[in-house]
Amino acid sequence: MKHSFLDKYGHLNSPLHRIDARIKLLSAFAFILIIVSEPRGVLFPFIYYSMVIAVLVRVSNVPGRFILSRCLIVSPFILLAAVFYPLSSMITGDFGGLPAYQAEYRIALSIILKAFSAVIILTLLVSTDKFHNLLQGLRKLRMPRLLGIISALMYRYIFILTDEALKTRMARESRTPGKLNINKFKVYGNQSAMIFIRSMDRSQIIYNSMLSKGFTGEFPGMQKTAISGRDVAFFIFFISILLVIRLTNTGQFCFNI
Amino acid sequence: MHISDGILDTGIVMAANVVSVGVIYLTGRNVKPEEIPKIGMTGAALFVASLIHFPMAGTSLHLGLFGIAGIILGKRAFPAIFTAILFQALIFQHGGLVTVGINSLNMGAGAYAAWLIWRTEALPEYLRSALAGFVGIIIPALLMSLEFQLSGYGRGIFYLFSIYIFAALIEGAVSFSAVRFFRKVKPELLI
Numbered sequence: 439m440k441h442s443f444l445d446k447y448g449h450l451n452s453p454l455h456r457i458d459a460r461i462k463l464l465s466a467f468a469f470i471l472i473i474v475s476e477p478r479g480v481l482f483p484f485i486y487y488s489m490v491i492a493v494l495v496r497v498s499n500v501p502g503r504f505i506l507s508r509c510l511i512v513s514p515f516i517l518l519a520a521v522f523y524p525l526s527s528m529i530t531g532d533f534g535g536l537p538a539y540q541a542e543y544r545i546a547l548s549i550i551l552k553a554f555s556a557v558i559i560l561t562l563l564v565s566t567d568k569f570h571n572l573l574q575g576l577r578k579l580r581m582p583r584l585l586g587i588i589s590a591l592m593y594r595y596i597f598i599l600t601d602e603a604l605k606t607r608m609a610r611e612s613r614t615p616g617k618l619n620i621n622k623f624k625v626y627g628n629q630s631a632m633i634f635i636r637s638m639d640r641s642q643i644i645y646n647s648m649l650s651k652g653f654t655g656e657f658p659g660m661q662k663t664a665i666s667g668r669d670v671a672f673f674i675f676f677i678s679i680l681l682v683i684r685l686t687n688t689g690q691f692c693f694n695i
Numbered sequence: 696m697h698i699s700d701g702i703l704d705t706g707i708v709m710a711a712n713v714v715s716v717g718v719i720y721l722t723g724r725n726v727k728p729e730e731i732p733k734i735g736m737t738g739a740a741l742f743v744a745s746l747i748h749f750p751m752a753g754t755s756l757h758l759g760l761f762g763i764a765g766i767i768l769g770k771r772a773f774p775a776i777f778t779a780i781l782f783q784a785l786i787f788q789h790g791g792l793v794t795v796g797i798n799s800l801n802m803g804a805g806a807y808a809a810w811l812i813w814r815t816e817a818l819p820e821y822l823r824s825a826l827a828g829f830v831g832i833i834i835p836a837l838l839m840s841l842e843f844q845l846s847g848y849g850r851g852i853f854y855l856f857s858i859y860i861f862a863a864l865i866e867g868a869v870s871f872s873a874v875r876f877f878r879k880v881k882p883e884l885l886i
Contacts, residue, residue, distance in 0.1 A: 470793050474701045474708070478847070512699060512788050519702045522855055523848055545847075553791075554702025560700075560788045572785065582716075584723040584734075588778045591735030592742065596782070599743040626865075627872020630760055634740050634767065634873070635881050640735035649728075 447565040452499040454566040459575030461669045466563040466692045472680045479544040484551045486683045491558055500565045508561045509554055516553040520546040528654055567594065594644065599637055604634060696835060696859075697758065697783065700791030704846040712796030715727065715777065718803065722773040730771060737764050738775035742782050745789070759862075761802050762831025762870045765809030766824070769882055772806035773799065801835040808834045809870075820878070821871055825879050828870020832863035 448455075473487055495502060524542035564572065573593055577586040606629045613625065668686070724882075726734070744760045766773040777799040784790040791797045809827035812818075836859035843852040877884050 467792055470791065471698050471705075474793060475705045508788055515697075516699055516702070519699070519843075519857075522843075522852055525849075525851060527786070549701055555697045556700030556791050556793070557788050560784065560792055563792075564785050569786070581720055582723065583720065584726060584731075584774055585778055587731055588735045588738055588774055589781070592739045592778055592782060595739040596742060599739050603743045610834070624868075624872045626758065627869040628876050629879070630744055630758060630763065630869055631873035631876035632736070633743060634763065635877070637736040637740045637743075638733060638884065641732035641739075644733075645732035656723065673698060 445567070445569040447498075447500045447504065447562060448568040448571075450499050450566075452497060452566065454494065454498040454562070455567075457672060458663075458665050458669045459567050459571045460579055461665060461673050462567060463572065463575050463579065465673055466559050469680060472684045473555050473559075474552050476548070476552065476684065479541060479548050481544065481548055481551065483683050484548075484555070487551075487555055487680075489568070490683075491562075492556060495676050496561055498562055500562060504565070505558055505561050508635065509557055512557055513554075514591055516550060516557075520549040520553070523549060554620055591641065591645070595637060595640065598640060599633060602636055603633055616666050696802070696832075696839070696840065697780065697790030698794045698801075698842070700793050701790075702846075703794070703797065703842055705793075707842060707845055708794055708797050711800050712793070712847075715796035715799050715803075718773055718800065719777060722770045726771065731865075734768060734771050734775045737768055737772070738779045738782075741775060741779040744866060745787075757871060759805070759832055759835075759866060760801065760870075761805040761835065762809035762828035762866060763873055765806035765831060766813045766827055766870075766874065770807065772810065775804040776802045776806060781828045801838045801842075804838055805831040805834040820874065825867040825871040826872035827867075827874075829863045829867035831870070832859055832866045836863070 467489075476483060495505060523546040567575075570593060573589050576589070581589075610625050610629050741760055741764055744758045750776045761772070761776065764775060768775060777795070780790055780793050780798045780802065784792055784795055784798075808830040812826045812830060813823050815823060840853050840856040843856075844850065874885065
């Protein structure tokens with residue numbers, strides 16, 4: 439079965455796709471961290487960050503329409519959080535006058551820019567590699583062993599369970615059409631319990647088969663490949679650019695933003 | 696319910712990441728081999744449960760099942776929740792990469808509170824199951840409100856999060872129904 443929500447564009451071939459998953463994970467984490475650590479209300483550096491993001495999107499060959507759709511999906515949560523920044527003080531009567539109001543709107547805008555930049559970076563991360571490569575990358579980066587095993591198991595079951603969830607959802611919708619009522623909660627409960635029970639049964643069978651094949655919690659198939667010099671050079675270059683943007687205010691004196 | 700990157704104060708988010716590493720260590724210590732598939736699959740079920748949406752006030756909410764995770768896994772719920780939230784951030788961009796720690800701590804606290812209620816044997820099982828589902832949502836919502844306020848949002852943010860009371864009531868009803876189903880079909884799952 440194929441679910442398009444998972445690494446839909448991971449098979450493409452681009453310079454970003456060819457970079458080691460570990461480097462991509464570290465770069466994405468560093469990029470997001472640098473962006474979110476910008477002081478609130480500071481808007482100017484986002485001109486540079488958006489240029490970097492635009493270059494990455496162009497180089498990745500991931501369709502802009504796909505990235506936009508991902509942004510649209512999460513936009514209600516981000517916009518709600520941003521709008522509530524100035525609104526929450528007004529609701530409780532803590533309104534500090536027009537200057538404070540303007541400053542709060544500036545902060546709200548910076549929240550929107552930070553959050554959407556992070557969403558695009560995450561979308562690019564998961565669209566420029568196979569998902570199992572990213573998980574392997576996390577394990578190679580010394581993710582705690584237990585999380586490594588859990589993530590490996592989860593990855594194997596998500597497809598099967600998603601199919602189960604979609605089938606049970608269809609069955610539920612056909613049994614309880616119309617408005618939300620108390621009977622529906624019973625069906626939601628039974629549906630959730632059924633997903634748990636099926637997942638437990640399947641997990642036990644698969645885990646036992648993994649044990650019978652000699653699984654000890656290690657991943658012998660995981661090649662200990664060294665990171666290439668080209669990837670390291672990319673990482674240093676990329677982070678240097680971001681740090682220059684973050685630590686300097688190049689060009690800000692020309693514009694009052 | 697997942698907090699995206701860039702919404703909260705970075706200091707709080709990074710402190711939560713450090714704390715979550717400690718919590719993973721504490722809750723993942725001495726895991727028996729037979730517990731591993733249960734933890735892994737609860738994580739997968741949490742991930743998949745987020746695909747079950749129900750209509751609410753013109754929009755839709757999805758199930759969290761953190762209360763049920765607490766009932767089934769106890770303190771082992773945290774590693775499962777952490778991994779599920781990491782997957783949701785990577786696959787759907789629900790939440791963020793840097794906020795995985797704080798989101799996991801919020802949801803994990805809900806699951807832990809649910810486990811504590813579930814272990815209170817003075818209460819009848821139907822009440823414990825419903826309360827476990829309720830606190831599995833309301834505790835994360837309260838923690839989120841607190842984190843938003845610590846990040847500079849006004850006190851009005853508590854009004855916004857009050858809508859989670861309805862989601863928590865629904866989750867309580869779902870949890871009650873799910874535990875009844877478990878008791879009938881697979882009672883060994885209930886620790």
